[in-house]
Amino acid sequence: MRELVELKRFARAAAALVARDPEVGQFEIYCASSDLRIARLNFTSDIPCRGIEEMKSNGADGFQVRIAKRRNPREFGAAFESGDLTLDAVRAVLARAHRAAVIDPFFPGFAGGARAVRLAAAPGGDLARAGDAPIVAAAWSIVRGALGEFAHSEAARVSRPRLVVGGDLTVLHDRIALVSSNFSDVRGDESARFSSSVTALIESLDAKGTASAMGTRVAEMKRAAAHLGRDAVNRALTLAGGARPGSGTYRVVLGPQPVAEILNYMVIGSLTTGAFHAADSAYQGRFGAQVMDSRLSLADEPAMRAGAVRRRITCEGLPARRVALVRDGRLVGLLSNFYDTYRLQADEDRAEKLGPGADGAPFKPLSGYRLGEGGARSHEHAPASSGTNVVMKARGGVADAGLIRTVGDGLYIGRVWYTYPINGRRAGDFTCTVSGDSYLIRNGKLAEPLAPNALRINSNIDRVFRRVLAVGRRSHPAIVWGAPEAYYVPALAVNALEFSAVGDSLP
Amino acid sequence: MAKQDLFAGIEFLKAGGEELLAQFARSHRGVLYADLRFEAVFRRSAAATNGEPRHGGESETAGFGVSVHAERSGAIGHGYCGAEVGRVALERRKLTTAIRAALNRAFERARLNAREKSAALKHLGAAAHTLANGGLAPRPPIREEVAAVFRHDPRSLSPDAPKQLTLDASMAVRGLGREIAFNTVAAMSELRQEIFASTEGSLIAQGFAFSEGDCYVVAQAGSGGHQEIFDTIGQQRGFEALAEGYRDELLPSPDLRTFALQLANEARELACAPVLKPPDREVTVVTDPHFNALLAHEVVGHPSEADRALKMEAAYAGRSWFLRSIDDTEIGRSVGSPLVSACSDPTLYGYGHYRFDHEGTPGRRVMHIDRGVFSGFINSRATAAVLGLEPNGSARASEVYYVPLIRMSNTFFLPGESAPEKIIGEVDRGYYVVAHAIPSIAESRENFRISARRVYEIENGRIGRLYRSGSVIADSKRFFMNVDAVGNDLRLIAIPNCGKGQPMQVKRMSNGGPTMRSRAMLGGG
Structure with a gap:
């Protein structure tokens, strides 16, 4: 990986070169360096396996040049280069950006602000300096913990227990430097985080348990690794012999993972200026209106102290700040990047698309990120609107046991899988299957576990977030596979969700 | 150099x-x-x-x-x-x-x-x-x-060619009127050259040309109805495939402008159509090749990946309904009616065509379902060793810096003998399900809900009223067992974005099938 000081030095030199191009009016140089390291967990008690599939990584350094032409400020182009941070490369990329240019009548220029941005010290993090050894050791610690815990259980005594331990330990480290003709300084940012998601299946018991953790320090990673494997197996052991309730409408408690999954796949994409401009937000025409229960608030918090995703500047060089999305159930803000902010502002159908409650809403471009696979900041991508730490908070929250009491008789759903907007994003309809960590609720208490993959939810986001019976007091961290955001969400008790019973004869 | x-x-x-x-x-x-x-x-x-x-x-x-x-x-x-x-x-x-x-x-x-x-x-x-x-x-x-196959080398393509093509197509879509609330049209043409060398003495150089067009349309009707549609055309050819269309028996595609207009007209029509109110019982469904492409992808292709079957993907993409344990599999067992056959075949021309995988193994046809009987997995060298089989050349990465995973190539249902018109004509009451939209599949792919772009009533063998927001819901094995007609109209569809692995690798491939008839529940909006 390139050091931040090297990225900044290169950005400054590249800016000087691009500024000399007489055809260039505005420009922006964005440099990124990232290293994504992953140890894949793969233990199967009855199938030959590697334990850790392999320790792997992909690293990427590079820069992107975006230019707007002097002859027409709406004519802009972009191009990138990997690996080679030299002035020769800048010349080649600049020529490509010229060739790529198009005249977009809505191009607003690049983000700006003449004043230098004063940033707090970079978040400390020994994870950024950690070698491969502690990551490999931590990953094996998860596997050993899972196997050790399982070995002490009755389930291990059967001849073919079919224990499966899967998941990963992922460490992501990225740095960026950015300079623009609209800034007076070179801006930089750096972050490192780990996440680990562990799934334990005991197929002989038809049981599945999970555990996950996120953090920013080596010590946290080691502590998490020491218990994640044990936790996942323990949960699976308590979920043996699951019930298969019939189709119907149930009162439910949705645990943090299902709430995060539904937010990720169904809600966050709708809470962007781009979605409203494209007329495909699930909240079309409802800006300012009540879209969730009045006890719920939702925000993106890039500077959250305990958040796994720390951002000090966006990938457009603007200070990353909190964006309130839903306050007391009302839709009050949207994630936005610079282009989309101005594109929606210039949209002649803006009033209709947003609704009457949006009068004068500014939609600051506080969420413009360029993210590649794994959520790393990438020099290859154009800015898009994205969250960081998505936090749902609840007013009048109760303890999780109180949520279960509120439901009385129903279901506790701890994990769902494959959540998708089945009729397009704007309809808000979704479906997913209940894949583990779930129970029947009887007389206000957790009763028998639910068999994994026995129920499918067929519902709509309004039914989830507006038919709330009670809200959890605490926000829990939750990981969604493939999502760049980290979620911190409470459990919710929901009045009536539609379920259909599915597949009763398979693994 | x-x-x-x-x-x-x-x-x-x-x-x-x-x-x-x-x-x-x-x-x-x-x-x-x-x-x-x-x-x-x-x-x-x-x-x-x-x-x-x-x-x-x-x-x-x-x-x-x-x-x-x-x-x-x-x-x-x-x-x-x-x-x-x-x-x-x-x-x-x-x-x-x-x-x-x-x-x-x-x-x-x-x-x-x-x-x-x-x-x-x-x-x-x-x-x-x-x-x-x-x-x-x-x-x-x-x-x-x-060598890569193309008439127009992507490296010598004028920068203005894709700009003009997408602009023309997007303007034409906008010109359809205010019902089109939003449209975006994208085009890409690329040349990939890759080399594989190993300490075992393999040295393989392969070239690929890919050209792909994407279109996303949001239509809304005065009645308040709305419809979003996204679809892709893709060929392993040069830019000519987008500019002029490509006439291939298995994977035909129109030019990008025609494609975008077809999609936009469909979105316009659907925005005015009523939402499907599904019957509360299993019904006869006739599914078209585009819908069956996603069915083949999700319910046959993914669970036929040996890494998934061997539980290596259990924490992410899930397991397989074809393998419960190493000594309890569906191999040799009936998983569908004798009319159902499916395979992966990278040797055919399609968006998933290749000669050698990223472990240097020649790709070859792998039958997954042979006349109703499950017959095998696509594999890598490591999973082939576990299963005691020969590697069949199915380990591929989306980008060179990622590890190869087991991936579909051209994965599809094989054709039967019936004309699609006959398959529909034999239905007294049922539904004709046209073009896939969004899938939601159970963890081992043992059941599914796949939404369709269009659902038509069939009455007395004739296609009737059009509905939107319909989906097919079924137990996978039951659905295949109930297949009682398979068409002779096999088509492949370019799939540009199959996600798998950690970090998520997004891979191109083809899926497809002929028209098929079975029974399923329907879901609505």
Whole structure:
């Protein structure tokens, strides 16, 4: 990986070169360096396996040049280069950006602000300096913990227990430097985080348990690794012999993972200026209106102290700040990047698309990120609107046991899988299957576990977030596979969700 | 090496890649196997939104990935390292240095893994007995070159060509009227050259041309109805496939402008159509080739991946309804009616065509379902070793710096003998389900809900009223068992975005099938 000081030095030199191009009016140089390291967990008690599939990584350094032409400020182009941070490369990329240019009548220029941005010290993090050894050791610690815990259980005594331990330990480290003709300084940012998601299946018991953790320090990673494997197996052991309730409408408690999954796949994409401009937000025409229960608030918090995703500047060089999305159930803000902010502002159908409650809403471009696979900041991508730490908070929250009491008789759903907007994003309809960590609720208490993959939810986001019976007091961290955001969400008790019973004869 | 052309890295490694690996293996004790993949990609792209230019792009990238298997303390460990190197590939010395550094890093990772595995075996004893030494199924070394097929080399394509094509298409869509609330049309044409070298003596160079057009349309009707549609056309050909269309028997596609207009007209029509109010009982459904492409993808293709079947994807993409345990599989058992056959075949022309996978194994047709009986998985060398089979050339990465995963190629239902009109004409009451939209599949793919773009009533053998927001809900095996007619109209569809793995790799492939008839529940909006 390139050091931040090297990225900044290169950005400054590249800016000087691009500024000399007489055809260039505005420009922006964005440099990124990232290293994504992953140890894949793969233990199967009855199938030959590697334990850790392999320790792997992909690293990427590079820069992107975006230019707007002097002859027409709406004519802009972009191009990138990997690996080679030299002035020769800048010349080649600049020529490509010229060739790529198009005249977009809505191009607003690049983000700006003449004043230098004063940033707090970079978040400390020994994870950024950690070698491969502690990551490999931590990953094996998860596997050993899972196997050790399982070995002490009755389930291990059967001849073919079919224990499966899967998941990963992922460490992501990225740095960026950015300079623009609209800034007076070179801006930089750096972050490192780990996440680990562990799934334990005991197929002989038809049981599945999970555990996950996120953090920013080596010590946290080691502590998490020491218990994640044990936790996942323990949960699976308590979920043996699951019930298969019939189709119907149930009162439910949705645990943090299902709430995060539904937010990720169904809600966050709708809470962007781009979605409203494209007329495909699930909240079309409802800006300012009540879209969730009045006890719920939702925000993106890039500077959250305990958040796994720390951002000090966006990938457009603007200070990353909190964006309130839903306050007391009302839709009050949207994630936005610079282009989309101005594109929606210039949209002649803006009033209709947003609704009457949006009068004068500014939609600051506080969420413009360029993210590649794994959520790393990438020099290859154009800015898009994205969250960081998505936090749902609840007013009048109760303890999780109180949520279960509120439901009385129903279901506790701890994990769902494959959540998708089945009729397009704007309809808000979704479906997913209940894949583990779930129970029947009887007389206000957790009763028998639910068999994994026995129920499918067929519902709509309004039914989830507006038919709330009670809200959890605490926000829990939750990981969604493939999502760049980290979620911190409470459990919710929901009045009536539609379920259909599915597949009763398979693994 | 010539300047300004990252593709020259292919020639350099063709000449020196094997020696680089051999030197590494000689100088590092415990190396059992190593391979190197390098790739250079040139891509030209453009997009237009609502009839206005939105994006133009030209990129030339290069990267590599190295895999090392090493022994330490009596155990074997695996390590991998990938990197995007870009213009570093222009200079032999720098490229060699970068590859050597990556090999060293992968080697250290393999040794760390081996050490930890050895400790786990000692500490856990019998509980860890399946921690095998991870061999690779053997296959003879291969030395071949495969050229990309195109009429118009993406590298010599005018920057204005994709810009103009997308702009024309987007303007034409906008011109349909105010019912089209939003549209975006994108085009991409790229040339990929890749090389694979291994310490076992394989040296394979392959070229691919991909051209892809995407269209997204949001339509809304005065009645308040709305419809979003996204679809893709793609060919392993040059830009001519987008500009002029491509007439192929299996994978035909119109030109991008026609495609975008067809999609927009469909969205307009659907926005005015009523939402399907599904019957509360199982009904006869006739599914068209586009819908069956997603069915083949989700319910046959994914669960036929041996890594998924062997539980390696259990925490992510799930398991397989074709394999409960290593000695309890569906192989040789009936999973569908005798009319149902399905396979993966990379040797056919399609968006998923290739000659050799990213482990250097020749791709070949793998039958998954043969006249109703499940018959096999697509595999990698490691999973073939576990299953005691020959590798069948199905391990591929989406980008060179990622590890290969087991991936579909051209995966489809085989055709039958019935004319599609006859299949529909025989239905007294039922539904004709046309074009896939969004899937939601159970974890082992044992049941599914797949939404369709269009659902028509069938009454007395005739197609009737159109509905939107319909979906097919079924138990996978029951659905296949109930298939009572299969058409002779096999078509493949380009699938541009199949996600798998951690980090998520997004891969291109083809899926398809003929018209089929079965029974299922329907879902509505």
